[in-house]
Amino acid sequence: xxxxxxxxxxxxxxxxxxxxxxxxxxxxxxxxxxxxxxxxxxxxxxxxxxxxxxxxxxxxxxxxxxxxxxxxxxxxxxxxxxxxxxxxxxxxxxxxxxxxxxxxxxxxxxxxxxxxxxxxxxxxxxxxxxxxxxxxxxxxxxxxxxxxxxxxxxxxxxxxxxxxxxxxxxxxxxxxxxxxxxxxxxxxxxxxxxxxxxxxxxxxxxxxxxxxxxxxxxxxxxxxxxxxxxxxxxxxxxxxxxxxxxxxxxxxxxxxxxxxxxxxxxxxxxxxxxxxxxxxxxxxxxxxxxxxxxxxxxxxxxxxxxxxxxxxxxxxxxxxxxxxxxxxxxxxxxxxxxxxxxxxxxxxxxxxxxxxxxxxxxxxxxxxxxxxxxxxxxxxxxxxxxxxxxxxxxxxxxxxxxxxxxxxxxxxxxxxxxxxxxxxxxxxxxxxxxxxxxxxxxxxxxxxxxxxxxxxxxxxxxxxxxx
Ligand SMILES: [Fe+2]
Numbered sequence: 471x472x473x474x475x476x477x478x479x480x481x482x483x484x485x486x487x488x489x490x491x492x493x494x495x496x497x498x499x500x501x502x503x504x505x506x507x508x509x510x511x512x513x514x515x516x517x518x519x520x521x522x523x524x525x526x527x528x529x530x531x532x533x534x535x536x537x538x539x540x541x542x543x544x545x546x547x548x549x550x551x552x553x554x555x556x557x558x559x560x561x562x563x564x565x566x567x568x569x570x571x572x573x574x575x576x577x578x579x580x581x582x583x584x585x586x587x588x589x590x591x592x593x594x595x596x597x598x599x600x601x602x603x604x605x606x607x608x609x610x611x612x613x614x615x616x617x618x619x620x621x622x623x624x625x626x627x628x629x630x631x632x633x634x635x636x637x638x639x640x641x642x643x644x645x646x647x648x649x650x651x652x653x654x655x656x657x658x659x660x661x662x663x664x665x666x667x668x669x670x671x672x673x674x675x676x677x678x679x680x681x682x683x684x685x686x687x688x689x690x691x692x693x694x695x696x697x698x699x700x701x702x703x704x705x706x707x708x709x710x711x712x713x714x715x716x717x718x719x720x721x722x723x724x725x726x727x728x729x730x731x732x733x734x735x736x737x738x739x740x741x742x743x744x745x746x747x748x749x750x751x752x753x754x755x756x757x758x759x760x761x762x763x764x765x766x767x768x769x770x771x772x773x774x775x776x777x778x779x780x781x782x783x784x785x786x787x788x789x790x791x792x793x794x795x796x797x798x799x800x801x802x803x804x805x806x807x808x809x810x811x812x813x814x815x816x817x818x819x820x821x822x823x824x825x826x827x828x829x830x831x832x833x834x835x836x837x838x839x840x841x842x843x844x845x846x847x848x849x850x851x852x853x854x855x856x857x858x859x860x861x862x863x864x865x866x867x868x869x870x871x872x873x874x875x876x877x878x879x880x881x882x883x884x885x886x887x888x889x890x891x892x893x894x895x896x897x898x899x900x901x902x903x904x905x906x907x908x909x910x911x912x913x914x915x916x917x918x919x920x921x922x923x924x925x926x927x928x929x930x931x932x933x934x935x936x937x
Contacts, residue, residue: 486544487667488677490630497580498624502674505571505610505617510645519706524642526655526701528747529685533754536691537684539601542632544667550600554693557596562692563589564899565847566605566773566818567638569621578896578917579848583625585915586898590629599900601631603690603697605818606638606773610849613641613654618661618672625848627676635662636699637686638773638818643704655686662686687748689755694903695767698755698812700748700801702774703741708794709774709819711748711801713739740796749804756808767908767931768812769901770801775817775843777826777875779854779888781863788863789893790852791820795877802880809833811881813908813929818845821852822893823912825927826872827936831882837934840927842910846896854893866891890925900924906931 540547554560563586570579590599609621626633635641641658648654661670663686667679686701702709715738759768776798780788805811811832824843829836846852855863866872869889876886895914902909908929914922928937 484667484669484677484679486546487542487632488669488679489632490628491677494628497584500573501576501620502624503616503620505569505620507611507614508571510612515645518646519639519643522644522704523710523741523743524644524655524704525743525745526642526686528745529687529751531684533747533751534758535684535689536696537682537688539632539690539692542601542634542681551693553595554600559596559902559904560692560694561593561597561599561900561902562695563599563602564605564771564816564844564901565602566843567607567821567845567850568604568625568848569608569610569617569640570848571610575848575850578851578915579621579625581917582848582896582898582915583629585913587626587629589900589913590631597902599631600692602626602629602633603699603771604633604635605771605816605844606636606702607640607818607845607849608635608638608658609654610640612643612645613637613657615652615657615672618657619674619676622661623673623676623678627678632681633678634681634683634690634699636771636773637701639702639704639706642701659686687751693766694905695769695901695908696759696764697769697771698752700752700770700772702772702794702797703744707774707792709772709776709797710741710744710794711772711797712746713741713744714796714800715739715746749800752801752804753808756804756810760808760810765905765931767814767903767929768810769908770812770815772797772801772815772817774819775824775841775845776801776815777824777828777841777872777886778820778843779824779866779872779891780875781855781866782874789820789822789854789856793875799878799880802878806832806881811837811839811934813931813934814840814842814910816842816844816899816910818843818847820845821850822846822854823891823897823914823925824854824888825890825912825925827887827889827927828876829884829886831884835934838929838936839934840910840929840936842899842912842927844897844899844912846892847898848896851893851896854891865893889927892922892925895922
């Protein structure tokens with residue numbers, strides 16, 4: 471049975487970060503506060519979901535600064551780092567779109583949080599995950615404080631490691647007439663970007679303390695891996711990481727499938743509300759990697775996926791979300807300017823699993839880069855294709871060429887392949903990095919029965935080839 475949240479725990483309570491309850495407790499069987507705000511989805515709000523972006527504060531520190539895993543672990547940090555180095559590899563989890571909003575999806579949310587938590591406890595010491603990275607849409611539908619307990623703190627109450635997060639559109643979209651101080655990004659930052667670890671009002675009677683990320687975009691530095699997290703703003707589609715005033719964005723506009731509000735023209739911001747902090751941040755992070763000859767794995771995490779499957783010819787028979795070519799143009803432009811491309815790009819948002827390989831040329835070097843979507847960690851699972859006016863669209867097979875989806879012109883992309891997808895099961899990613907490779911595994915979590923075989927891709931860090 472769920473425990474009724476009591477009054478917030480008084481502060482200060484702990485001298486170090488806390489990540490789990492001292493004694494594991496049984497799963498709840500229902501919400502404490504029924505998280506159903508579907509009444510807010512009025513016709514008016516539904517239209518705003520495609521037009522209203524939000525501003526956000528500049529992350530603390532300098533753009534090239536790193537937020538270390540060791541810091542997040544507090545006094546236990548040195549021991550955690552030592553054990554990672556002794557194992558000569560780091561393992562961590564990634565999930566996206568985890569919160570349930572209805573009793574019908576409550577079991578899926580709990581199954582995934584249980585699977586992730588059990589994986590932590592059942593893994594051998596050398597394979598034990600060191601953290602969980604949330605790819606956004608932590609709390610539905612609009613990141614309200616009241617739902618953090620049921621959708622985040624309670625399901626992950628026994629996960630005994632830091633949980634980092636980038637906000638998704640549902641953690642940032644601002645409902646009209648939201649009282650000051652209750653804006654979703656304000657609440658997100660209280661729980662993930664606090665000045666020091668604290669038990670927040672959202673945690674109720676649980677003891678997980680807030681994370682001290684420098685901002686809604688940040689670079690997590692750990693042994694063998696660096697995760698550059700970007701905030702792709704509040705729209706249902708597309709993802710937006712800048713004002714899109716650069717000519718680079720304009721040049722990318724030759725796509726087959728246009729997004730609403732993709733009205734970029736050279737020099738005129740398409741999204742004047744959105745600061746350009748993240749362009750400077752990404753530039754500084756990649757320059758840091760280049761100038762220091764960083765040898766570890768580099769992952770770019772961004773909630774909205776650059777690529778979402780659409781059938782040949784586009785039309786309305788794809789899934790429920792679209793690609794974000796202008797966002798990708800911003801990312802590609804920075805990568806091209808610096809001369810560094812991530813080893814993998816990982817997103818959430820679309821409620822299924824999709825794994826692509828994008829082949830590109832940069833400064834004379836060939837790159838094979840996995841673009842992965844894991845947006846099915848509890849909220850819902852959507853079909854990859856949908857019917858339209860009675861017309862059935864066939865599901866693609868494995869390893870199909872979808873180069874028609876890569877419409878960008880910033881980097882020299884030579885092919886895009888959809889290697890694998892799963893639109894039947896929830897799931898989570900288990901990621902492992904060593905000195906020479908990055909391995910990303912999707913672990914399906916079925917509604918019932920035996921879990922299907924996981925899907926795995928491995929990137930050679932030195933050659934940027936995949937297997
Ligand atoms: Fe989303």
